[in-house]
Amino acid sequence: MPEPPVRPSRIRKWLRKNGTGLLFISPWLVGFFCFTIGPFFSSVYLSFNSYDLVHRPVWVGAANYATLLHDDPMFWQSLWVTVKYAVVSVPVGIVVGVALAILLNTKVKGQTLFRTIFYLPSIVPAVANAVVFSWILNPEIGLINGILRSLGLEGPAWLNDPKWALWSLMLMGLWGVGGSMVIYLAGLQDIPIHLYEAATLDGASAYQRLRKVTLPLLTPVIFFNLVMGIIGSFQYFTEAFIMTNGGPEGSTSFYALYLFQRAWQYLDMGYACAMAWIVFVITMVITGIVFQSQKRWVHFGH
Amino acid sequence: MGIDQSPDSRPAWAGRLKAAGALLLVLAVIAVLAPPSPPELHHPGRIKVIFWHAFAGEWQPIYEGMVARFNASQTKYEVVPVSVPGDALTMKFLLSSAGGATPDILLDWDPILGTWTDKGLIRSYDSVMSPEERRAYLAETYPIVKRNSMYKGKIMAMIDGLDFWAVYYRLDHLKEVGVDKDHLPKSLEELVELGKRLDRYDDQHRLRRVGFLPQGLVGFAPAFGGGFNKNGRIVVDTPENLRAMQFLGQIQKRLGYDTITRFTSSLAADAGPNMPLIAGNYSIMFDGEWRVKQVAQYKPDLPYIVAPLPAPAGGKPNACNTAPNYLVIPTAAKCPKGAWEFAKYCVGIQHPEEGGRHMGEMGWVPDNPSIARSKAYQAYLRKYPQYKVFVDLMTSPNLGMFPQGSLQKFVTDEISKAEDGVLRGTLSPENALKTVETHLDAERERLRKLGQPVLEGRT
Amino acid sequence: MTRLQRVCVYIALIFLSIPALLPMTWMVSTSLKTDKQVFATEGKAAPTVSLRSLIPSPLQLKNYPDAMSTVPFRTYLRNTVFLCVVNVFGVVLSSAIVAYGFARCTFVGKPLLFIAMISTMAVPPQVTMVPVFALFRALGWYGTYLPLIVPSFFGAPFFIFLMTQFFRTLPDDMAEAARLDGSSEWGIFLRVVLPLSRPALATCAIFQFMGTWNDFLGPLLYLNNPNSYTVAYGLQQFMSKNGGQWTMLMAGATVFTLPMIVLFFFAQKTFIQGIATTGVKG
Incomplete structure (x- = not known):
């Protein structure tokens, strides 16, 4: 059946339905089309090329992808290291972040001071933080081994020991939890007091209020931090770059580190683009699953 | 209108006024803070030569002082120095090349010459030198400087500072075992034996001082007759390199990797008034020429002596690796002639007195004998007599170089991974070198499959 | 809260403060020491790190003037504050507007666009650097502040994602009432949603401020004039040549960090003024 001609009123109707929303998101839309989408497509294109940053890219089809999947043990190793890191650090980070935020949201004297204290580690610049932790984890004079020694134990060489290096970085990551803690804190401010009052009137205990009111209303921010944590772990770079540079024995060869090495040190940008898009697909599949699941556990106020 | 439920709701215009006020405030702050673009040029009307380097901290004023002297010395060009943090210089340059906005000249100390030449990132000095200048450069420059500046028969870099290594002995430690400066070890084996006698443990059997701890395959290979460039190809698994690797592995095994890690991790990093040589963490160190000046700065009365690395049995005397600072001219440089004028001044070509002053100020060895003979440099040597050991090394036939070629960064990384494995005892020296070769071959094969030409080595 | 609960909370907070304070305390304490007080010397072990070793004696204040004199700190600071103010203003305003669109409006293709927006964060930035650089250069922005400001x-x-999450949790009835009063969506955004979202806005402002303050790569890649560099760039410069002198580096890092601590201490007051104190009943 032929479509009826578009009448002005239909456009007006469409605009009334969609116009306001599109107008609101237009800053991002404009930026997306001006600054983002071009570079994205060009890096997709480059992933099918051999490109050394200098010469014209040469089309090689799926060769970069084929080599990565079939002939590059470092690719699999770095992916494995990254997945291990994500599986441990994302959930632990969420639990610790939420717990700290709830603790800091209780009405106690010095609340402002405590909040600042717990946020401090996130403010320390990465270069200084690296130095601090190379001391805390120093096998000879470090704080942790010093404490262990006073208990009669000799600690491992931490960052220098292939068995412990990744765990050391995960441990370090805990000090960076302040960022997500602040987000949870902001989320806690948005929970209306009357919900607690109602729960208290119903005779709910502190634990029940936490389970029935606080946590459900915090789920949108937990969801946010979960998604950002997943994306963040696949791009985890700075600390590993400064502190271990992938060693010892490849135990901290994170994916982003290997990608950086390929792109900027071995001048193999085509290969690096292929790596980037593989990890993009992985991240988006996981994120997609998380998004699907949100109907089941993420609670919005309305 | 609007939020009548809210107890503190105010008329809408109040909110609007507040928003406008906030906006005005922000704009005012921006206006006050907006950085006026300060004049970069001191000599408008001259041709600008943009120069990126990585000298910061105390070195920046010294180095840029030399740049200022260049600007004052002539009337055609103005060199504008930009200090870029060392780790990031390479990346900034690559990006600017890919985007087509390079500086006119830059100084980088990573092993990049082969890669950058093969990729066409930098241009040859042959294109900016006059035939006379080229002839003079080839005739007058020290051979090792020339070798480091050339790649595949072309002059690709000027060498502004070339690092050499020699042995630093702490005389006060040697005295403890009855050795003085006239009876230094004559062979590497003797040196190792002496080192053993100088190890010290505390009452808890923790290592407190190490006599001699050799590390770094690239640094020690030349003494065993080894090297990484042969017939225009990168080579790693050679009998000589294997001997060097075995030597490093044995010493590590004697002290124990874990013990050494714990010991080294408690040392100050390698610059500053408490660097290991001054702190006495080691009695004997194989280290670079810059230490002479550092010791003079931080502890002038330190009892020490420098001597070339003695040869191992069947090896080579006066051997070490050399590590250059490259002054290179990007292919897309807008003013390559000006870059060359500046480079000449920098390394003292046609300006031996200026070169002597610059090399002395930076604590570097001179590029050619006429700089070495200059009054300024001779004065420097009188001030730091031990430095002469390094100037003498210039003419040694047994000097090594980093692997050269497109894959130099790849192979350098692979070599350090292999050495790490050997030192940890998880890889035998034989397997370690074989692994590097295997990985190198796989990488060559991969690039070939992708149609990228694998160019390497010098002919 | 019962008295017992209150005591427990205090104990937990104080106990957890120790590790939280550690990096900063260490940074400051090291900045007040000499190298000798930190590392192993002449046959002696380095002082094993203990909480007591955090107190430097004697105090070495000299590291501060030494560190400050190595970079043109005042120029860098002015440039950084300029970038921070502009970026915080730009990002918070634009992200809030967009987030309102995603959270509160309906339009065609919304779920898809939302996922597209999230997905832009999942591309490792190392591989888009070259095309982005080429784009800014083609626009003639290379060597200016524009690449660091305009986006x-x-x-x-x-921030859009974060604020969307917040805006979606806000109770609907107030917006509905405003709508019945004839307020436009823009009016609702400005007068209902924004005032209620102060904690989220403050969070975003702080994050952006810190992001700009710490950003080293942006200035590195796009600026070529030494007079337009920022403090993060200066810290990195300082680090690359004085890498060995941790005591000086820590002095530099402390100076670098101080403004952010002060900012956070005052800004986080805003967190307390959430719905809880504006007296709004949903």
């Missing part, structure tokens, strides 16, 4: 006025996905 923030088009909303940042991280």
Whole structure:
């Protein structure tokens, strides 16, 4: 059946339905089309090329992808290291972040001071933080081994020991939890007091209020931090770059580190683009699953 | 209108006024803070030569002082120095090349010459030198400087500072075992034996001082007759390199990797008034020429002596690796002639007195004998007599170089991974070198499959 | 809260403060020491790190003037504050507007666009650097502040996502009442949603401020004039040549960090003024 001609009123109707929303998101839309989408497509294109940053890219089809999947043990190793890191650090980070935020949201004297204290580690610049932790984890004079020694134990060489290096970085990551803690804190401010009052009137205990009111209303921010944590772990770079540079024995060869090495040190940008898009697909599949699941556990106020 | 439920709701215009006020405030702050673009040029009307380097901290004023002297010395060009943090210089340059906005000249100390030449990132000095200048450069420059500046028969870099290594002995430690400066070890084996006698443990059997701890395959290979460039190809698994690797592995095994890690991790990093040589963490160190000046700065009365690395049995005397600072001219440089004028001044070509002053100020060895003979440099040597050991090394036939070629960064990384494995005892020296070769071959094969030409080595 | 609970909370807070304070305390304490007080010397072990070793004696204040004199700190500071103010203003405003669209409006293709926005964060930035650089250069922005400023006025996905989550939790009835009063969506955004979202806005402002303050790569890649560099760039410069002198580096890092601590201490007051104190009943 032929479509009826578009009448002005239909456009007006469409605009009334969609116009306001599109107008609101237009800053991002404009930026997306001006600054983002071009570079994205060009890096997709480059992933099918051999490109050394200098010469014209040469089309090689799926060769970069084929080599990565079939002939590059470092690719699999770095992916494995990254997945291990994500599986441990994302959930632990969420639990610790939420717990700290709830603790800091209780009405106690010095609340402002405590909040600042717990946020401090996130403010320390990465270069200084690296130095601090190379001391805390120093096998000879470090704080942790010093404490262990006073208990009669000799600690491992931490960052220098292939068995412990990744765990050391995960441990370090805990000090960076302040960022997500602040987000949870902001989320806690948005929970209306009357919900607690109602729960208290119903005779709910502190634990029940936490389970029935606080946590459900915090789920949108937990969801946010979960998604950002997943994306963040696949791009985890700075600390590993400064502190271990992938060693010892490849135990901290994170994916982003290997990608950086390929792109900027071995001048193999085509290969690096292929790596980037593989990890993009992985991240988006996981994120997609998380998004699907949100109907089941993420609670919005309305 | 609007939020009548809210107890503190105010008329809408109040909110609007507040928003406008906030906006005005922000704009005012921006206006006050907006950085006026300060004049970069001191000599408008001259041709600008943009120069990126990585000298910061105390070195920046010294180095840029030399740049200022260049600007004052002539009337055609103005060199504008930009200090870029060392780790990031390479990346900034690559990006600017890919985007087509390079500086006119830059100084980088990573092993990049082969890669950058093969990729066409930098241009040859042959294109900016006059035939006379080229002839003079080839005739007058020290051979090792020339070798480091050339790649595949072309002059690709000027060498502004070339690092050499020699042995630093702490005389006060040697005295403890009855050795003085006239009876230094004559062979590497003797040196190792002496080192053993100088190890010290505390009452808890923790290592407190190490006599001699050799590390770094690239640094020690030349003494065993080894090297990484042969017939225009990168080579790693050679009998000589294997001997060097075995030597490093044995010493590590004697002290124990874990013990050494714990010991080294408690040392100050390698610059500053408490660097290991001054702190006495080691009695004997194989280290670079810059230490002479550092010791003079931080502890002038330190009892020490420098001597070339003695040869191992069947090896080579006066051997070490050399590590250059490259002054290179990007292919897309807008003013390559000006870059060359500046480079000449920098390394003292046609300006031996200026070169002597610059090399002395930076604590570097001179590029050619006429700089070495200059009054300024001779004065420097009188001030730091031990430095002469390094100037003498210039003419040694047994000097090594980093692997050269497109894959130099790849192979350098692979070599350090292999050495790490050997030192940890998880890889035998034989397997370690074989692994590097295997990985190198796989990488060559991969690039070939992708149609990228694998160019390497010098002919 | 019962008395017992209150005591427990205090104990937990104080106990956890120790590790939280550690990095900063260490940074400051090291900045007040000499190298000798930190590392192993002449046959002696380095002082094993203990909480007591955090107190430097004697105090070495000299590291501060030494560190400050190695970089033109005042120029860098002015440049950084300028970038921070502009970026915070641009990003918070634009991201809030976009987030309102995603959270509160309906339009065609919304779920898809939302996922597209999230997905832009999942591309490792190392591989888009070259085309982005080429783009800015083609626009003639290379060597100016524009690449470091303009993009923030088009909303940042991280903040848009975050604020969307917040806006969606706000109770509907107030917006509904405003709508019945004839307020436009823009009016609702400005007068209902924004005032209620102060904690979220403050969070975004702080994050963006810190992001700009710490950003080293942006200035590195796009600026070529030594007089337009920022403090993060200066810290990195300082680090690359004085890498060995941790005591000086820590002095530099302390100076670098101080403004952010002060900012956070005051800004986080805003967190307390959430719905809880504006007296709004949903």
